[in-house]
Amino acid sequence: MEVSHSVKERTIAENSLVILLQGLCNRVTTVELRDESTASGRVTNVDAFMNVRLAEVTFMDRQGTLCHLDELFVTGRNVRYVHIPDDVDIRATIEQQLQAIHRVRYFGGRDKGRKEFPRTKH
Amino acid sequence: SRLSWLDNSGLGFSLDYPTISLHAVSRDLNAYPWEHLYVMVNAKFEEDNAKEAPMAEGEEEEEAEDSDDDTEPIAEFRFVPSDKSALEAMFSAMCECQALHPDPEDEDSDNDYEGEEYDVEAHELGQGDIPSFYTYEEGLSHLTAEGQATLERLEGMLAQSVSSQYNMAGVRTEDSIREFEDGMEVDLAPAVAGQFEDAEVDH
Numbered sequence: 001m002e003v004s005h006s007v008k009e010r011t012i013a014e015n016s017l018v019i020l021l022q023g024l025c026n027r028v029t030t031v032e033l034r035d036e037s038t039a040s041g042r043v044t045n046v047d048a049f050m051n052v053r054l055a056e057v058t059f060m061d062r063q064g065t066l067c068h069l070d071e072l073f074v075t076g077r078n079v080r081y082v083h084i085p086d087d088v089d090i091r092a093t094i095e096q097q098l099q100a101i102h103r104v105r106y107f108g109g110r111d112k113g114r115k116e117f118p119r120t121k122h
Numbered sequence: 123s124r125l126s127w128l129d130n131s132g133l134g135f136s137l138d139y140p141t142i143s144l145h146a147v148s149r150d151l152n153a154y155p156w157e158h159l160y161v162m163v164n165a166k167f168e169e170d171n172a173k174e175a176p177m178a179e180g181e182e183e184e185e186a187e188d189s190d191d192d193t194e195p196i197a198e199f200r201f202v203p204s205d206k207s208a209l210e211a212m213f214s215a216m217c218e219c220q221a222l223h224p225d226p227e228d229e230d231s232d233n234d235y236e237g238e239e240y241d242v243e244a245h246e247l248g249q250g251d252i253p254s255f256y257t258y259e260e261g262l263s264h265l266t267a268e269g270q271a272t273l274e275r276l277e278g279m280l281a282q283s284v285s286s287q288y289n290m291a292g293v294r295t296e297d298s299i300r301e302f303e304d305g306m307e308v309d310l311a312p313a314v315a316g317q318f319e320d321a322e323v324d325h
Contacts, residue, residue: 033143034143035143035194035196039144047221049221049224049225049228051217053217057146059146067150068148070146070147070149071213072144072146072147073144073145073216073220074143075220075225076225076228077225077228078164
């Protein structure tokens with residue numbers, strides 16, 4: 001998943017566990033909603049507000065009826081749980097996401113290029 | 123600021139984005155006979171409204187679920203465009219609009235992140251604001267050996283490109299270093315009268 005273009009979203013992600021969910025892009029997993037319906041599919045995007053975008057989705061509504069959806073967008077407000085696949089290394093995923101954010105933030109090198117905020121003097 | 127569905131005559135209805143729980147593209151014709159945009163809304167809709175809604179360019183069907191338990195009311199909308207290739211664009215547009223309406227009731231996350239990103243490392247080392255440019259002397263000390271060599275080479279090139287009789291303003295040659303302490307000073311008037319009169323120089 002591409003790192004967000006928004007400074008605000010990057011900062012929110014860096015300071016909450018939503019960064020772990022962002023690292024689940026391209027993984028297939030299940031999202032449980034507040035109304036107890038579930039959506040299983042491949043994660044294509046998670047933003048800082050925990051809005052989740054899935055592709056190739058099997059959706060089960062709260063009555064238990066299944067249907068297939070090509071793409072699904074769930075607002076963060078309505079997410080109750082996001083299942084983390086067993087083979088996901090949680091710590092490594094978080095670190096990779098942080099590195100991706102830092103690559104964007106320090107684009108151009110430590111002492112070159114435009115910066116979002118001043119770098120330390122050594 | 124709202125999702126609106128209108129037919130040719132301008133009749134239709136609107137949904138407020140914060141009430142939309144989720145939306146999806148459904149192409150499963152076994153589940154529903156047309157490819158459509160599915161929208162689930164966190165609100166109640168009266169059956170009467172559905173019958174009054176006209177069906178013209180795009181069909182629109184509304185189902186209101188009976189909430190006989192204590193759970194929140196749910197309404198489902200299926201938007202069937204006459205051109206099904208529009209579904210992707212509709213879906214993407216809604217995603218973007220939803221992102222513009224973050225949950226106003228979200229108390230869990232501390233969203234005081236307006237303005238500059240928080241530089242954890244700078245704060246830890248006790249250094250806050252760093253200048254983003256240096257004056258000449260300061261900057262010179264920050265150059266690596268390679269950087270200094272490059273600077274000298276470039277200045278040498280600048281000095282050489284001008285006739286040896288004249289000094290180009292601002293370029294630090296050996297003579298000018300002694301004259302000017304602050305290399306940022308620029309002479310507006312030529313050092314020698316008529317300095318550039320014969321400016322036709324072959325390079």
